[in-house]
Amino acid sequence: MTDTAPRPTLEAVAERAGVSRATVSRVVNGAQGVRDALAERVRRAVEELGYVPNQAARSLVTRRHDAVAVVAAEPETRVFADPYFAQQLRGISKELTAHDSQLVLLLTEGREDHARVGRYLAGGHVDGALVFSLHLDDPLPGLVRGAGLPTVFGGRPGWDEGRDDVVYVDSDNRGGARDAVRHLVGLGRTRVAHITGPLDQTSAADRLAGFHDVRPDADAGLVAGGDFTSGGGERAMRELLDRRPDLDAVFAANDLTAAGALRVLRERGRRVPDDVAVVGFDDMLPVAEETDPPLTTVRQDIEGMGRLMARLLLRGLERDARPGRDAGAPAEAPSGTILPTTLVRRASA
Amino acid sequence: MTDTAPRPTLEAVAERAGVSRATVSRVVNGAQGVRDALAERVRRAVEELGYVPNQAARSLVTRRHDAVAVVAAEPETRVFADPYFAQQLRGISKELTAHDSQLVLLLTEGREDHARVGRYLAGGHVDGALVFSLHLDDPLPGLVRGAGLPTVFGGRPGWDEGRDDVVYVDSDNRGGARDAVRHLVGLGRTRVAHITGPLDQTSAADRLAGFHDVRPDADAGLVAGGDFTSGGGERAMRELLDRRPDLDAVFAANDLTAAGALRVLRERGRRVPDDVAVVGFDDMLPVAEETDPPLTTVRQDIEGMGRLMARLLLRGLERDARPGRDAGAPAEAPSGTILPTTLVRRASA
């Protein structure tokens, strides 16, 4: 069954409606300057024939694709370790849908894939790219720049700090971390520890920076390295307890880390929050709600980040499409857009 | 910066290499019948010019797109509630990449989106579709059939049971459930309860069926309705304990449900697994590992499902492309492919 039926072309519609191809094209693309009577006839013909424009033919001449690539390094990030990326995708998808754009997903597994992605992007299959680049030394951003495609990054890229032609969207990791630590301090805690994430990711580095903003004189013994996993959280928590048995609060770089820390604290007989208060980051569900006790944490609007990324890109594309076709980075928009975070209070702090 | 540079065309390469367009095309597409010397000259020209074929132009004539749509109903399924879908995507992506196909992600939010998706699929933008349709009354499958596109479903579709032109991949929900319940029985438990998932999803229905396979005479009081969430698990567990305080085992339809049940059991002072043994389903990480006690559960190869779906689809496409162009469902492959599950023993049973 199926595609043997040749799909109707513009030509066929034109013939049926008794007009020229140009007129059908005008109607289909919602252009002005077609008398209502004719337009109606065309619309009916389209309906009857079940005509759907051939995107390939259209792209060939317009050079637009109504498609956007989403590029993500798959294994090395937490991208698939939690619903984080999925939620961003959701936001992106909603926004793209609203603009009739398609979402082409490019997942890279490793170095070998980079060439493929570069080729694809350079191949002019998409109008723009949304790139998730969480690592400092990620080659992806370079590739994308090379492809000369309008691009918006997800998460602050670690390289070229000062450049303002780099558009990215991030949540306020540093500010959120400050809020978390201030909350602990506000609780009267004086020996606040921090378990970091992998510091080659800007989100982890920024959270550490936020910690230091509030505790500039923190004993180095109060900072332990984690890796955004609960196993890492356990390890770091043990380390901290050994070094500083007197600690009375922990700010964990994310919820998974906090969950691991919580387990170790219980195992060592510390009561949470009485003896040690714990704050996480992400408000990753269901983990944050189901720890024991439920986790006080910093929530970020992940879906909102996705939406915003897409919106910035699309806006840039629209701008480019219009007058002085000089394309490039979707400027004008604030080059780095930081979304606020909110502290969610549960039982752990 | 950027795309102002006109990308080189076949023509340009041909001119530079001093051959015809046809020859360049042959070389680029790896066809036979070009003498090595010439081919080499062409390759060099391609290299020098940085030529990348224009996919739109190519599709226009070949009617192939080297792209596959992945369609998923986003809100109503657990698709984004856990990393389940993400893992399938990962598997799909790997397989598609290996075949040089792109992944176009179509997320639907509700009814309004169906028309859009239908139009897109019918619009001949992609060579085939992978559809996740977990609900009995999902209109998506109908749409896809209407579009006349080769399609593979993820999860057993609830409708048209007997049809063998429907290709789908699912894990062995029923068999896995049987294993789980048998395990509990093997532990000497005699009053085994089951918390179901939403029964309009085939996976939940199949797991219930598996439960009944092993416990055909189970008291109806031993079955409570859940919804694949931990909240639902809590509610159902309370209900079960009220109705049958003597129960000594619970098979939960998924891990989240089991996590909820575990919490209620603890709250009610039942020891797990001593008083009540608990088995989940999915081996959803990190949840399954981080419950207290860690969860015995049924693992399914989720990424493998994704890979297999993609593989079946691509195989079907290849077949169609060849001789009697009669397209349609990628037949020949077993129409329903069921992947095995394995029981993962942890502390809860």
Add this chain to the structure above:
DNA sequence: GACGGTGGCGAGAGCGCTCTCTCCCGTCCT
């Protein structure tokens, strides 16, 4: 040495669409 065969290459015709340019006809102005 003339013949058919074969394999390498080029010419050219589209694929389905958009978009400019031109033509035509109705309207308004004088």
Add this chain to the structure above:
DNA sequence: AGGACGGGAGAGAGCGCTCTCGCCACCGTC
């Protein structure tokens, strides 16, 4: 009433590629 004007519609030229033909040179055959 005649001419200038303008808006609506059609003709036609591509967009960059693939693929079928047909040409030509070169091989082997008798």
